[in-house]
Amino acid sequence: MACCPSPPPPERNARPSHQAVVFTFESGGILVFNDTRRFGTVEVLTTDEWAERSGRMGPEPLSADFTPEHLFERTQRSRAPMRSWLLDQKKIAGVGNIYAAEALFLSGVHPQEPAHNVPPERAGALHGHLRDVLNAAIDAGGTTIKDYRNAEGGSGEYARKLWVYGRDGEPCLTCGETIVRVVFSNRSAFFCPRCQPQ
Numbered sequence: 001m002a003c004c005p006s007p008p009p010p011e012r013n014a015r016p017s018h019q020a021v022v023f024t025f026e027s028g029g030i031l032v033f034n035d036t037r038r039f040g041t042v043e044v045l046t047t048d049e050w051a052e053r054s055g056r057m058g059p060e061p062l063s064a065d066f067t068p069e070h071l072f073e074r075t076q077r078s079r080a081p082m083r084s085w086l087l088d089q090k091k092i093a094g095v096g097n098i099y100a101a102e103a104l105f106l107s108g109v110h111p112q113e114p115a116h117n118v119p120p121e122r123a124g125a126l127h128g129h130l131r132d133v134l135n136a137a138i139d140a141g142g143t144t145i146k147d148y149r150n151a152e153g154g155s156g157e158y159a160r161k162l163w164v165y166g167r168d169g170e171p172c173l174t175c176g177e178t179i180v181r182v183v184f185s186n187r188s189a190f191f192c193p194r195c196q197p198q
Helices: 047-055 068-075 082-087 097-107 120-139
Strands: 019-024 030-034 180-184 187-191
Touching: 068 120, 082 097, 082 187, 097 120, 097 187
Parallel strands: none
Antiparallel strands: 019 030, 180 187
16 A cells, blocks of 8 residues: 655644643643644533533544444434534534545445445445544554654554555556545545445
8 A cells, every 4th residue: 555654753842833722731841832823722521511511512533432233323314414413512522524435435434425325235334434544543653644743743644555645646556546535514525436326
């Protein structure tokens, strides 16, 4: 499989470029919330407030609560595009755009396919591939496309294993068809038209 080049590691003492919040500890250490894309928020919640917020989220994709049956049953109630459904934290917690794209490719599901159109066998495949992709990404330390760094300042190595994400214009590693990028819901989606027909 072809691999994507990893960006060079940051300088060890380089300061984050988009500091939104800086937490200073009594020990002298600091924690910087670096919000490059301005998607994030910082909130202070009580235990009860967190329980209420957490209760509105979908199951964790690697938990026992997230089963193939759960995925299929929940998708049947939605006309949202499958990629958008996967990114909805109320449906399933913690799935990002990169991992949604990869799991959809491996499952043969087009990102714009209405969720309720995904048959049980494809939902089962999507469930398995989503868990596989997330576990592989965790094992690789995450995915560094541009500037993601782990707590030690290192880059995530999962970018070397990407099938479709960020590969628009390149040949599919499975069939050779050109990977396509489309934008909907203000986010890019990547797919292979041959491996993921709509």
